[in-house]
Amino acid sequence: MNKIKIATGAKPTVNDIARHAGVSLATVDRVLNARPGVRTVTIDRVNKAINELGYIRDTAAANLARRRVYRFVFLMPGTRSEFFDELQAQIDAQSFALVNERTHLRTQRVARFDSREISVALDSLQSDTTDGVAVIAPETPTVRDAVARTRERGIAVVALLTDLPSSPRDHFIGIDNTSAGATAAKLMGSLTHAESGRILVLTGSRLSRDHLERRHGFDKVMAEQFPHLSVLPSIESRDDNELAEKLLPEVFSMRSDIRGIYSSAAGNNGLIQFLGSSSAKLITIAHELTPLSRSALQRGIFAALISQDAGHIVRSAVRLMRSTVDAVPFNAMQERIRIEIFLKENLPPC
Amino acid sequence: MNKIKIATGAKPTVNDIARHAGVSLATVDRVLNARPGVRTVTIDRVNKAINELGYIRDTAAANLARRRVYRFVFLMPGTRSEFFDELQAQIDAQSFALVNERTHLRTQRVARFDSREISVALDSLQSDTTDGVAVIAPETPTVRDAVARTRERGIAVVALLTDLPSSPRDHFIGIDNTSAGATAAKLMGSLTHAESGRILVLTGSRLSRDHLERRHGFDKVMAEQFPHLSVLPSIESRDDNELAEKLLPEVFSMRSDIRGIYSSAAGNNGLIQFLGSSSAKLITIAHELTPLSRSALQRGIFAALISQDAGHIVRSAVRLMRSTVDAVPFNAMQERIRIEIFLKENLPPC
DNA sequence: TTGAAAGCGGTACCAG
DNA sequence: CTGGTACCGCTTTCAA
Numbered sequence: 001m002n003k004i005k006i007a008t009g010a011k012p013t014v015n016d017i018a019r020h021a022g023v024s025l026a027t028v029d030r031v032l033n034a035r036p037g038v039r040t041v042t043i044d045r046v047n048k049a050i051n052e053l054g055y056i057r058d059t060a061a062a063n064l065a066r067r068r069v070y071r072f073v074f075l076m077p078g079t080r081s082e083f084f085d086e087l088q089a090q091i092d093a094q095s096f097a098l099v100n101e102r103t104h105l106r107t108q109r110v111a112r113f114d115s116r117e118i119s120v121a122l123d124s125l126q127s128d129t130t131d132g133v134a135v136i137a138p139e140t141p142t143v144r145d146a147v148a149r150t151r152e153r154g155i156a157v158v159a160l161l162t163d164l165p166s167s168p169r170d171h172f173i174g175i176d177n178t179s180a181g182a183t184a185a186k187l188m189g190s191l192t193h194a195e196s197g198r199i200l201v202l203t204g205s206r207l208s209r210d211h212l213e214r215r216h217g218f219d220k221v222m223a224e225q226f227p228h229l230s231v232l233p234s235i236e237s238r239d240d241n242e243l244a245e246k247l248l249p250e251v252f253s254m255r256s257d258i259r260g261i262y263s264s265a266a267g268n269n270g271l272i273q274f275l276g277s278s279s280a281k282l283i284t285i286a287h288e289l290t291p292l293s294r295s296a297l298q299r300g301i302f303a304a305l306i307s308q309d310a311g312h313i314v315r316s317a318v319r320l321m322r323s324t325v326d327a328v329p330f331n332a333m334q335e336r337i338r339i340e341i342f343l344k345e346n347l348p349p350c
Numbered sequence: 351m352n353k354i355k356i357a358t359g360a361k362p363t364v365n366d367i368a369r370h371a372g373v374s375l376a377t378v379d380r381v382l383n384a385r386p387g388v389r390t391v392t393i394d395r396v397n398k399a400i401n402e403l404g405y406i407r408d409t410a411a412a413n414l415a416r417r418r419v420y421r422f423v424f425l426m427p428g429t430r431s432e433f434f435d436e437l438q439a440q441i442d443a444q445s446f447a448l449v450n451e452r453t454h455l456r457t458q459r460v461a462r463f464d465s466r467e468i469s470v471a472l473d474s475l476q477s478d479t480t481d482g483v484a485v486i487a488p489e490t491p492t493v494r495d496a497v498a499r500t501r502e503r504g505i506a507v508v509a510l511l512t513d514l515p516s517s518p519r520d521h522f523i524g525i526d527n528t529s530a531g532a533t534a535a536k537l538m539g540s541l542t543h544a545e546s547g548r549i550l551v552l553t554g555s556r557l558s559r560d561h562l563e564r565r566h567g568f569d570k571v572m573a574e575q576f577p578h579l580s581v582l583p584s585i586e587s588r589d590d591n592e593l594a595e596k597l598l599p600e601v602f603s604m605r606s607d608i609r610g611i612y613s614s615a616a617g618n619n620g621l622i623q624f625l626g627s628s629s630a631k632l633i634t635i636a637h638e639l640t641p642l643s644r645s646a647l648q649r650g651i652f653a654a655l656i657s658q659d660a661g662h663i664v665r666s667a668v669r670l671m672r673s674t675v676d677a678v679p680f681n682a683m684q685e686r687i688r689i690e691i692f693l694k695e696n697l698p699p700c
Numbered sequence: 701t702t703g704a705a706a707g708c709g710g711t712a713c714c715a716g
Numbered sequence: 717c718t719g720g721t722a723c724c725g726c727t728t729t730c731a732a
Contacts, residue, residue, distance in 0.1 A: 011449070013725055024703040029727060037701055059450050060410040061725035064708050097681065099361070100409050182695040190540050221695065306696075311683055331447065333661055338688075339696040345532040345571065346656075346689040363709055374719040379711060387717055411709035414724050 012053040021049035032057065059326075063102060070103040072321050074160075074314075075121055075135040077113040081266040082290035083310070090314040103318060113138065113208075119146030125155055132156035132321030134173070139164050139209050156324035158317055161308075162210045171320045175308045175339045177210040181217025181264065183339055184285050187304045188218075188260050189226035191283045196228050197259035200251065202243070203234040204265030214264040214287075229259065240270030248274045259283060272296045289342055297344055305342040313337060362403040371399035382407065409676075413452060420453040422671050424510075424664075425471055425485040427463035431616040432640035433660070440664040453668060463488065463558075469496030475505055482506035482671030484523070489514050489559050506674035508667055511658075512560045521670045525658045525689045527560040531567030531614065533689055534635050537654045538568075538610050539576035541633045546578045547609035550601065552593070553584040554615030564614040564637075579609065590620030598624045609633065622646045639692055647694055655692040663687060 018028045023046060030038050031046040038046075049055075062068075074091050076084060088107060095105040110117040118137045123146055125133055133155055137143045139162070147157050147167040156170050163172040188199060199222065204211050215234060222231050235251065237243040248271070252258065260283040263271050268286050275284060275296075286293055289307040296302040316335045323330040368378045373396060380388050381396040388396075399405075412418075424441050426434060438457060445455040460467040468487045473496055475483055483505055487493045489512070497507050497517040506520050513522040538549060549572065554561050565584060572581050585601065587593040598621070602608065610633040613621050618636050625634060625646075636643055639657040646652040666685045673680040 014727095015725080025705095025726080026703055026728080027701085030702090033727085039701065042701080056449055058414075058725055060452075061414050061708090062727075064408075064411050064414065064710095065725075065727040067708060067727090093681075100406055102410075176699075179696055183693060186693050186695045193543060217695075309688075315684070331443075331661075334665070336698055338659075338690065338698065340688065341691040341693070341696065343533060343536050343691070345536045345567075346529055346691065348686055348688065349526075364711095365709080375710085376712080376719055376721090377717085380718090383711085385712095389717065392717080408709050411724090412711075414708095414726095415710040415712085417711090417724060 011058075012055045013058070014055075016053055017046065017049045017055055020053060021045045068102060070131050070322055070325065071129060072103065072105050072132045072134065072318060073125065073130055074105065074107045074317070075118065075133055075137075076107060076109050077118075077136055078109045078111045079113050082268070082292055083266045083288040086288075086290060086310045087314065090310045093311075094314050094318060098318065103322070105318070115140040115142040118143055122146040122150045122157075125150060125153070127154040130155055131325050132158070134158045134160045134317040134321065135164075135169075136160045136162065137164065138162065139166060143167065156321045158320050158324070160313065160317060162208065170324045171335075173313055173316045173320065173335065173337060174210075175337050177213035178217035180287070180306050180339050181214035181219075182221045183217075183341065184214070184262050184264070184287075184304075184306050185218045185221035186225065187306075187341070188262055188283060188285055189222065189229060191285075191303050192226075192229060192259045194229070194259045197230075197257045198255065199229050199231045199260045199262060200258050201231060201234045202261060202263040202265055202271065203236050204267070211264055218262060218264070232258075237270070240267050240273075242270070244270035244273040248278075252278065252280060260285070263287065268293050268296065268302075272301060275301045289340070289347075294347060297342060297347060300344070303343075305340075307340040307342060308337050309340065361408075362405045363408075364405075366403055367396065367399045367405055370403060371395045409678075418452060420481050420672055420675065421479060422453065422455050422482045422484065422668060423475065423480055424455065424457045424667070425468065425483055425487075426457060426459050427468075427486055428459045428461045429463050432618070432642055433616045433638040436638075436640060436660045437664065440660045443661075444664050444668060448668065453672070455668070465490040465492040468493055472496040472500045472507075475500060475503070477504040480505055481675050482508070484508045484510045484667040484671065485514075485519075486510045486512065487514065488512065489516060493517065506671045508670050508674070510663065510667060512558065520674045521685075523663055523666045523670060523685065523687060524560075525687050527563035528567035530637070530656050530689050531564035531569075532571045533567075533691065534564070534612050534614070534637075534654075534656050535568045535571035536575065537656075537691070538612055538633060538635055539572065539579065541635075541653050542576075542579060542609045544579070544609045547580075547607045548605065549579050549581045550608050550611045551581060551584045552611060552613040552615055552621065553586050554617070561614055568612055568614070582608075587620070590617050590623075592620070594620035594623040598628075602628065602630060610635070613637065618643050618646065618652075622651060625651045639690070639697075644697060647692060647697060650694070653693075657690040657692055658687050659690065 014025055014028050018025050027038060028046055031043050091105055091107055108121060110121050115138060119142045144167040147164060147169055151157050151168055158171040158173055159169045161174045203215060219231055222229060235247055237247050263286040266288060269292060272292060283303045285304045286302055287306050289305055293302060293305055297305055320330060320335060364375055364378050368375050377388060378396055381393050441455055441457055458471060460471050465488060469492045494517040497514060497519055501507050501518055508521040508523055509519045511524045553565060569581055572579060585597055587597050613636040616638060619642060622642060633653045635654045636652055637656050639655055643652060643655055647655055670680060670685060
């Protein structure tokens with residue numbers, strides 16, 4: 001069975017391989033890194049030694065000798081939101097923590113959440129200064145082509161938050177938004193003990209794939225499991241103030257049978273303001289754990305929160321870009337971003 | 351403000367420090383590692399250079415030169431359960447993944463979940479073969495003393511799953527079980543739409559601190575928020591079969607007003623068996639995402655699951671043991687284990 | 701097609 | 717108390 005691998009106690013090194021195969025260090029290295037200029041017979045000898053000794057390359061030492069550094073950029077929409085701020089904070093934190101892992105992070109913001117601008121930004125990335133990019137972008141042909149060009153230049157591309165399945169991105173890091181919407185619906189239906197009534201849905205940009213998916217998942221579960229509650233058409237506002245001061249008061253003055261609100265967008269400021277001053281007894285479910293939403297949950301203004309961990313997303317993106325450029329495998333389980341549910345009871349401290 | 355740190359582009363190395371301070375490499379190393387035999391004035395010169403150049407030590411290179419290896423052991427109760435199996439699987443997976451991070455993991459099982467045996471196992475750990483231990487143990491004076499002795503021998507000790515707050519353990523890796531119980535209660539109360547009725551609680555060992563805490567958190571929230579549902583005294587069984595074949599049928603034959611079951615223990619096998627064959631319409635909430643519980647959730651036998659990520663726990667334990675032995679800081683946010691809530695809708699695929 | 705030797709950023713032993 | 721130097725495991729010229 002295990003006649004392979006002589007357990008000498010110590011892990012074999014390139015020197016052991018060289019000696020065992022009767023070649024020099026340089027040749028072992030050539031084989032290890034698939035460099036040209038080695039006879040097939042020699043390659044075989046080296047590989048035989050590698051297998052027999054059970055050699056595993058020490059990546060830390062290799063990176064040291066190679067003076068390898070990873071230069072990654074996070075391409076983010078200029079749109080401000082508490083969640084993007086949190087993401088930015090996590091990038092900065094990692095950026096600092098990663099200096100002694102030879103990994104450099106930088107953030108680049110494009111003015112708007114716009115295919116054209118994002119594609120220009122992607123095209124401006126040079127492979128001699130950038131090894132990988134994590135991009136938050138809508139799924140459009142323009143973006144798809146820019147992603148393809150970027151990868152062709154030898155830059156790893158990972159999609160953040162919203163997937164680009166039609167693009168040749170290397171990985172997607174984020175949640176399944178259809179499931180997230182479905183989860184919100186299940187919570188909404190369970191927490192609302194009314195016999196009947198309506199549910200209001202607040203959405204971000206109707207153009208954004210993730211919001212559509214959330215809405216879709218939400219509607220499906222509401223219809224299937226909670227038919228006594230009917231879901232109103234989405235309302236979309238350009239900014240938080242407009243929502244609080246105009247749209248919401250308008251809707252509530254017209255209808256008195258609204259039992260719950262599902263806010264699938266990122267900004268909750270206006271909503272929280274409105275709820276704080278309103279006397280309506282509502283079940284409100286929103287997305288993303290932020291200082292504002294945490295406080296709303298704690299005060300009972302929000303009933304539940306669906307979230308994705310910004311720190312995890314950033315760390316995952318870095319690991320995946322690294323494993324892409326190194327062409328090494330990664331731990332799929334560790335990189336899976338969870339759809340987190342927060343109630344007041346399981347809110348992490350601090 | 352930032353007159354410090356000359357941005358030469360490249361990160362300064364020990365050589366730069368030595369040159370800048372006008373001393374040798376060896377002296378820089380002595381200062382860096384707080385080794386004796388350096389004049390205060392020289393120490394100051396070196397530290398000045400370190401600050402001026404903004405030196406950050408390359409841990410990978412240091413570990414290479416030092417030929418440092420980390421040898422950690424996971425001390426687990428022999429008690430089998432799906433969750434412990436998952437934990438074991440994650441340890442094995444990490445063990446493999448960590449070979450080229452110079453980290454060796456091994457598992458040691460004690461026959462029973464017993465203070466005495468655990469303390470004997472801890473005492474048998476030698477600091478020349480072990481750098482750290484992650485231990486799952488009940489909080490007793492015996493364990494506390496063994497933990498103290500182990501740390502005195504220079505071995506890092508972290509508590510897994512159940513905290514040992516009165517022990518001098520270096521870290522606790524796990525969830526707040528009181529909050530976990532509270533979360534279960536909130537879900538139970540929300541998902542049970544009955545006007546009145548009783549809730550059955552199944553517990554593991556009544557001796558285990560985490561089960562007591564879960565029960566406590568559960569009772570508190572039930573009493574405060576759902577007074578129309580009354581919680582029955584815990585029932586505890588020695589094994590899963592006994593539960594399914596004797597205890598549960600007995601209870602249900604005596605009471606017809608049971609609306610929900612909260613299983614705070616780890617084993618769900620017997621419970622699932624019983625529920626599968628029973629016709630009672632119940633809301634059941636259990637702990638830990640495992641193949642069995644996942645399937646039960648998917649089939650609607652369980653309404654919700656409270657869980658903690660075994661992979662995360664193992665990775666966290668390793669990182670914390672490492673940062674303890676190296677006496678370097680760690681990222682508290684990353685090490686915080688979340689109280690995860692799973693509904694059918696947000697179950698991760700696969 | 702192959703090998704010798706000089707590092708990468710640190711550590712640690714030995715001499716002075 | 718301080719400096720010189722070999723070396724950790726691997727990569728990379730430069731010659732042969």
